[in-house]
Amino acid sequence: MKQPIGVIDSGVGGLTVVHELMRQLPKEPLIYLGDTARCPYGPRTEEEVKQFTWEMVRFLLGKNIKMLVIACNTATAFTIKDLQKELDIPVIGVIKPGARAAIKSTENNYIGVIGTEGTVRSGAYSYALRKIKSDIEVISLACPSFVPMVEKGVLDGPEAKQVVENALAPILEHDKMDTLILGCTHYPLLKDTIQEVVGKKIIVISSSEETARETSTTLDIHQIANHDDHMPPHQFYATGDLDIFIEITEKIFKDSNFEVLTIKHADLQNI
Amino acid sequence: MKQPIGVIDSGVGGLTVVHELMRQLPKEPLIYLGDTARCPYGPRTEEEVKQFTWEMVRFLLGKNIKMLVIACNTATAFTIKDLQKELDIPVIGVIKPGARAAIKSTENNYIGVIGTEGTVRSGAYSYALRKIKSDIEVISLACPSFVPMVEKGVLDGPEAKQVVENALAPILEHDKMDTLILGCTHYPLLKDTIQEVVGKKIIVISSSEETARETSTTLDIHQIANHDDHMPPHQFYATGDLDIFIEITEKIFKDSNFEVLTIKHADLQNI
Incomplete structure (x- = not known):
């Protein structure tokens, strides 16, 4: 077709x-x-x-x-x-595909979700994840600084790394999280920088992919x-x-x- | 339901x-x-x-x-x-899900497929992969020694590693392959050993997952x-x-x- x-x-x-x-x-x-x-x-x-x-x-x-x-x-x-x-x-x-990939990936059921304030407030990812698997623990964080930075074209380099490090600091305190969903279609443009900041042990899921x-x-x-x-x-x-x-x-x-x-x-x- | x-x-x-x-x-x-x-x-x-x-x-x-x-x-x-x-x-x-995951994963379009002789001979994975993306290069290898070993319960340890190393040697000569599909539902039981043998740079796709x-x-x-x-x-x-x-x-x-x-x-x- x-x-x-x-x-x-x-x-x-x-x-x-x-x-x-x-x-x-x-x-x-x-x-x-x-x-x-x-x-x-x-x-x-x-x-x-x-x-x-x-x-x-x-x-x-x-x-x-x-x-x-x-x-x-x-x-x-x-x-x-x-x-x-x-x-x-x-x-x-874009929500259910990311949720399903995270369920496949997690080994301990601790899944992080980052997105815009609206997406995090809506609880859409928690709902989609727990509807499939009730014992998923969701750690959500809004990253309002990411979209304006991406729209400016800043995707890597020291400035991007600094912004990502500052924004993700609260979620990285949860040392059990083994999977992180990029719950905003802008964020895959920052994937390399985000992966660098969270480390190799955390699997980063691009909802776009x-x-x-x-x-x-x-x-x-x-x-x-x-x-x-x-x-x-x-x-x-x-x-x-x-x-x-x-x-x-x-x-x-x-x-x-x-x-x-x-x-x-x-x-x-x-x- | x-x-x-x-x-x-x-x-x-x-x-x-x-x-x-x-x-x-x-x-x-x-x-x-x-x-x-x-x-x-x-x-x-x-x-x-x-x-x-x-x-x-x-x-x-x-x-x-x-x-x-x-x-x-x-x-x-x-x-x-x-x-x-x-x-x-x-x-x-089990074929199309593994094919789609491999297409998502590969960065250079060189995908390896291991399976039974029947599966490799059928060309089912090559067909499924190229139907979606014509320029995928498929490197196939039958591993007839894996199923009998799994049925005996040998999933890891020196014996398993030796068998996997010997079996995979021909496919590892293709240094461009960046993704390997386990095209047999027995093989996920050997996934850790296979990943160890092929190294971390190759993404191993479990058709079961x-x-x-x-x-x-x-x-x-x-x-x-x-x-x-x-x-x-x-x-x-x-x-x-x-x-x-x-x-x-x-x-x-x-x-x-x-x-x-x-x-x-x-x-x-x-x-």
Whole structure:
């Protein structure tokens, strides 16, 4: 099936999911839509997040997508149940894939979760983890300094290491934690720095990598994967300033060898 | 949904998948059926494997299972398509989960696969890997000495290390390989020894762990997971000698803290 997979995010964080989808599923055409004009979703009300997400979904449904990936933790927490109920295509979010990977990885059931304040406050990871395995101990920490740093393009080096060290200090006091979920789609861009700070003994789970993996499983179960090497090019859309979006996209995909991308402005008010 | 998940294998290897299912999905009741009387399936004809597998499946359908896991590479290779087509419950095998995990893990697309002669000859892993990602280079090796050693209970120590070293020598010449799939459900019992022999730089993928992970995803997509902590006990059945089966089961689950198991003889001729 050569129809594209739709990927939505509040901004640019979901591009780490796109990066992994391209790496793990190179035969799948993608359409990405980042609501950069109204980013971040974290501080917004549930009603706003729902409304904005539905606007994005309607835009992508108009592009004939075969599956939807909600590549944003906040949008996943607030909308996934409704979307799975209302849409007649498969819908997955970023929370359960990370939770399942952490359950597979942990040997002592102590799992750390870092994310935005909104995600940590929602308790979505604790809920997803304990629904599957009741005796999981969850150690959560909000890292509000990470997203602004990533948006500035600071991903490694002494400044990034210092910020990550300071932010993670409280969670590292829990010496039993053996697995750490990066519960924000921006954080995989800091994965090397985070792994360096937490040490090799702690397994760091990228929800972006795991979401791509579960997209593969989902396509397979629904028998809608594309197995043909020839496919339409990927398409990227953003609701806000295209110059900044292109700059960040180039940074994320600088080492990638993917087909030339279409990057366009999306007007969600006139669908 | 408190109905059990059915797990079938030609013998005892599939118990490593059961072990992982219990660890990753502790709220799911399981029914295991090992065709120990007719093990191994490796050297048998396709017709025989199909007939035996269908006999096992009919036995488990009589136990009202909600999902089927084919925890045997040979049976997966020969029967999964038919079973997915004919049964109205979800069916997964052990090959695709391992393939997807390896695609996630590899950084240079050189993936090793070790398994029985039958599995390696079938090319099932190469097919599954390249169907998703065409430029994967697969290095396959049959390790016929591993299953008899595991069945004898030799899982570590100098003897195991020597056998593993000798067997893996040809595949270790491929210095580009960065990921190795254990393409036989017996091999996870040798995982520590195999990891020691191949070194820390190579990521070793247990198809048992990955199959349990994808069982979790599958239950979720079909909305048939059990979220209640109170569940019926697991049931184990074997077609052959129960004494040996119980001995091996006790060895595999010696460190586990699971509910007392029902272990019974299964007569597949009189269903």
